[in-house]
Amino acid sequence: MDIKDYLEERIKIVDQALDRFLPSEEKYPQVIYKSMRYSIFAGGKRLRPILVLAGADLFNKDLKGHLPAACALEMIHTYSLIHDDLPAMDDDDYRRGKLTNHKVFGEDIAILAGDALLTLAFEILSREENIRDPLLSIKVIGELSAAAGIAGMIGGQVVDLESEGKGVDRNTLSYIHTHKTGALIRASVRTGGILSRAEDWELKALTQYAEALGLAFQIVDDILDIEGEEEKMGKRRGMDSVQQKVTYPSLYGLSAAREMVQELYNESLRSIEILGDRGNLLKQIAKFLVSRDY
Amino acid sequence: MDIKDYLEERIKIVDQALDRFLPSEEKYPQVIYKSMRYSIFAGGKRLRPILVLAGADLFNKDLKGHLPAACALEMIHTYSLIHDDLPAMDDDDYRRGKLTNHKVFGEDIAILAGDALLTLAFEILSREENIRDPLLSIKVIGELSAAAGIAGMIGGQVVDLESEGKGVDRNTLSYIHTHKTGALIRASVRTGGILSRAEDWELKALTQYAEALGLAFQIVDDILDIEGEEEKMGKRRGMDSVQQKVTYPSLYGLSAAREMVQELYNESLRSIEILGDRGNLLKQIAKFLVSRDY
Numbered sequence: 001m002d003i004k005d006y007l008e009e010r011i012k013i014v015d016q017a018l019d020r021f022l023p024s025e026e027k028y029p030q031v032i033y034k035s036m037r038y039s040i041f042a043g044g045k046r047l048r049p050i051l052v053l054a055g056a057d058l059f060n061k062d063l064k065g066h067l068p069a070a071c072a073l074e075m076i077h078t079y080s081l082i083h084d085d086l087p088a089m090d091d092d093d094y095r096r097g098k099l100t101n102h103k104v105f106g107e108d109i110a111i112l113a114g115d116a117l118l119t120l121a122f123e124i125l126s127r128e129e130n131i132r133d134p135l136l137s138i139k140v141i142g143e144l145s146a147a148a149g150i151a152g153m154i155g156g157q158v159v160d161l162e163s164e165g166k167g168v169d170r171n172t173l174s175y176i177h178t179h180k181t182g183a184l185i186r187a188s189v190r191t192g193g194i195l196s197r198a199e200d201w202e203l204k205a206l207t208q209y210a211e212a213l214g215l216a217f218q219i220v221d222d223i224l225d226i227e228g229e230e231e232k233m234g235k236r237r238g239m240d241s242v243q244q245k246v247t248y249p250s251l252y253g254l255s256a257a258r259e260m261v262q263e264l265y266n267e268s269l270r271s272i273e274i275l276g277d278r279g280n281l282l283k284q285i286a287k288f289l290v291s292r293d294y
Numbered sequence: 295m296d297i298k299d300y301l302e303e304r305i306k307i308v309d310q311a312l313d314r315f316l317p318s319e320e321k322y323p324q325v326i327y328k329s330m331r332y333s334i335f336a337g338g339k340r341l342r343p344i345l346v347l348a349g350a351d352l353f354n355k356d357l358k359g360h361l362p363a364a365c366a367l368e369m370i371h372t373y374s375l376i377h378d379d380l381p382a383m384d385d386d387d388y389r390r391g392k393l394t395n396h397k398v399f400g401e402d403i404a405i406l407a408g409d410a411l412l413t414l415a416f417e418i419l420s421r422e423e424n425i426r427d428p429l430l431s432i433k434v435i436g437e438l439s440a441a442a443g444i445a446g447m448i449g450g451q452v453v454d455l456e457s458e459g460k461g462v463d464r465n466t467l468s469y470i471h472t473h474k475t476g477a478l479i480r481a482s483v484r485t486g487g488i489l490s491r492a493e494d495w496e497l498k499a500l501t502q503y504a505e506a507l508g509l510a511f512q513i514v515d516d517i518l519d520i521e522g523e524e525e526k527m528g529k530r531r532g533m534d535s536v537q538q539k540v541t542y543p544s545l546y547g548l549s550a551a552r553e554m555v556q557e558l559y560n561e562s563l564r565s566i567e568i569l570g571d572r573g574n575l576l577k578q579i580a581k582f583l584v585s586r587d588y
Contacts, residue, residue: 023444029452032444083409088401107382108455111405112448115377115412119443122416126436134428141435142420149413150317150326154406158323161402 003284007050014049015041017067018074021124035105035113036120039078043096047217047289048073048188054285055192055206058278068130069140069191072121076148077184079117082110084157090243094235118148139194147187156180160245168246177218177248178211185214189282201274208271209282216264216290219257222247224293226254232294265290297578301344308343309335311361312368315418329399329407330414333372337390337528341511341583342367342482345504348579349486352572362424363434363485366415370442371478373411376404378451384537391528412442433488441481450474454539462540471512471542472505479508483576495568502565503576510558510584513551516541518587520548526588559584 018040025033049070056066085092085100086107092100102110122141124130131137146152156179163172189210193203224233225240226249240247248257268286272279312334319327343364350360379386379394380401386394396404416435418424425431440446450473457466483504487497518527519534520543534541542551562580566573 032452116444123439145417150410158326
């Protein structure tokens with residue numbers, strides 16, 4: 001199986017599920033539904049849902065039981081992007097080559113669309129028809145809310161905002177990356193395991209894999225911001241430097257950053273050696289993510 | 295028992311529990327914890343937690359099992375106030391006589407503090423030590439997320455924003471009130487019942503009580519905005535008119551609005567007649583809320 005074909009097929013499955021879980025644009029008041037759908041269907045890579053679904057493959061479970069959590073993670077990720085792009089935050093006009101949510105719908109609706117996506121994530125996870133075992137659902141809600149909250153993603157965003165234009169040391173940069181993007185990637189992989197009733201030692205391996213991969217993924221983002229092709233990425237290059245953001249390449253240099261990606265990639269592979277052949281899919285996903293050019 | 299003493303004692307219990315559930319201000323990054331605590335402890339009436347706890351009294355359950363949900367509801371309520379006050383929304387500088395969150399911490403941190411409180415609400419409900427029966431916890435998460443989401447509170451806020459400065463008809467005004475404030479009050483009363491394993495007929499009575507009370511509560515707010523004492527309310531009078539908000543008094547006239555409060559109050563009492571003496575506490579709470587002057 002070619003990993004690109006696999007990922008494309010998974011993106012289709014995730015997009016169809018998101019379309020089912022998101023209420024129709026015909027509902028009243030229409031503007032909020034349009035705003036939520038606008039950002040959800042703005043062309044994301046669907047990395048987090050794909051990692052949740054990979055957990056079903058790994059343990060030979062059917063995808064259907066993993067889809068609500070996969071979509072909930074994408075909603076939380078999308079809400080965080082909408083709020084990050086606001087004028088009071090990163091003040092971005094474009095994302096993935098399209099106008100950001102508040103540029104299309106106004107700041108008020110953008111804030112509420114973000115709030116609504118975060119809330120809908122938990123609503124989907126608690127809906128009777130999406131629950132197979134209440135205890136597993138509660139565990140997933142706990143995993144996602146902790147990863148998205150102050151000790152996770154929001155904490156990372158706060159430190160990121162507070163650090164703009166200031167000299168940031170290596171510990172602070174590591175905190176930002178492991179929290180702002182790392183926490184949700186970690187939660188995605190772990191959720192795939194939790195829903196598959198992974199044993200503790202399996203979950204531990206998956207967690208280590210996810211932590212290494214999450215950081216590698218973010219450093220690749222930082223590198224692409226310096227040398228990526230704008231057309232492929234759908235955004236302008238050099239924004240980190242414009243926004244005076246400290247990144248791995250700016251703090252360690254470009255070649256050291258590249259080496260770190262390679263090391264983290266190797267670490268992600270090593271972490272799941274213990275899973276044997278079952279880990280092959282996750283290894284291919286990791287390889288794809290660290291060698292991507294968008 | 296005097297209802298004022300009862301409510302004061304309950305506020306103390308809720309405040310202590312909120313203090314336990316909210317992480318310390320000493321944690322890193324401090325500013326977000328300070329911002330969350332600032333708005334949570336800005337002097338709310340704790341109506342929603344009190345209604346959850348009243349459900350424990352009604353069914354003779356101990357309060358402890360209801361406290362996480364009671365605090366989660368206050369967190370969701372507080373997040374909605376922080377976001378509502380933002381410049382892009384209602385643009386309020388003061389609430390309850392204190393500067394609004396964004397005036398103290400900046401817009402970026404205020405948005406994130408709101409996000410964090412909403413997320414923490416679900417984290418608390420899914421934490422192992424707060425769960426007695428996973429199925430009940432999932433039901434409460436479903437109740438809260440539906441009430442706080444697009445088909446509830448957020449939907450009401452969207453229509454409210456879209457209606458500013460426009461002529462609003464009675465149906466639209468009713469939609470705004472039943473969704474923007476009504477949905478969360480309804481969820482509070484229902485959560486108190488759900489956690490007490492109320493029977494369907496009991497939950498139905500509680501729901502009708504909550505719907506009548508929630509609307510009465512909001513109309514009283516509208517009336518106080520016209521004739522309340524600023525000092526007691528901790529906010530300026532006449533803001534609805536300044537913000538060109540259509541309210542019950544502005545649409546129906548002050549005396550008709552007062553009559554509606556009385557009718558809704560009577561309806562709330564009638565709804566719980568079926569519960570017999572067990573409903574006395576809820577009746578007293580309703581009486582207190584419709585005759586309040588702040």
